[in-house]
Amino acid sequence: MPELAEVETVRRTLLPLIQNKVIAKVILWYPKIVATDHTAFSHQLVGKSIVTIDRYAKFLEIRLSGHLTLVSHLRMEGKYRLTSQATPKEKHDHVEFVFADGTALRYNDVRKFGRMQLVPTGQERTLTGINKLGPDALTPAFTTKYLVAALHKKKKNIKSTLLDQTVVSGLGNIYADEVLWRAKIHPLSWADSIPASRLRILHDDIVRLLKAAIAAGGTTVHSYLDASGRTGGFQPQLKVYGHAEEPCERCQRPLVKIKVNARGTTFCPHCQKEYLCPSY
């Protein structure tokens, strides 16, 4: 599932494939992917060119001429790829942007969870979802001081808190488990009970982990592919996700998989410390 590192990899691989191309036509095979009025969406895009692509958290911001931005979230399995207009539609292709040169950008999404919409550039932060995001984990605003203050306000476990995009944005289920293992924090620890000294380590591990994952081109667990069709290269560096019941790399005791707020969570009960609520 695309998290910050995968979305960043998509951004980097997609940009050279579509930069400066001019949109001639938009086809919506499954219109629900577009969150706003479908007719206006298609009409506004015709004649616009791709200027660049930015990213905030897990959102792609495709900058277009005419001060427009296509905000796109891949959710679970969204993918972009460049084809020719004549290439037959594949089973889960839902949106097509046909370019003036005869190539086409296809949006494919098995589960149809992804969403995109068009907004005037500069108004992205007014959209539902983006408007309440906490700082992107790889921006300067995400400091240790911020993390300590933010977690102090949360009355829930650390695993759920790291997945809460209003606290810090960019982490998903894979990297949340990975970073808690690296920082030696039990996923059921109370967010407001973890000492600041440990949160400094957690903060540094989040930044290091995401940078390492980007350097490796992201992680492919189920079906993630970047815009050039490549799988990620970070899988060998995963320590817990997908390794339930295998020995922990640090202590050799078996990793355990549990459910935390309906999310699969794998961790080492021996070397990840559980910080409990002080009132107990």
Add this chain to the structure above:
DNA sequence: CAAAATACCTGATCGC
């Protein structure tokens, strides 16, 4: 208001 639960989706997997 914060936190928890549910809905949205389809494919893979499992038990019978």
Add this chain to the structure above:
DNA sequence: TGCGATCAGGTATTTT
């Protein structure tokens, strides 16, 4: 072989 049930999970929405 086939079929129903279960699981996977990011976020919007609903409920508590």
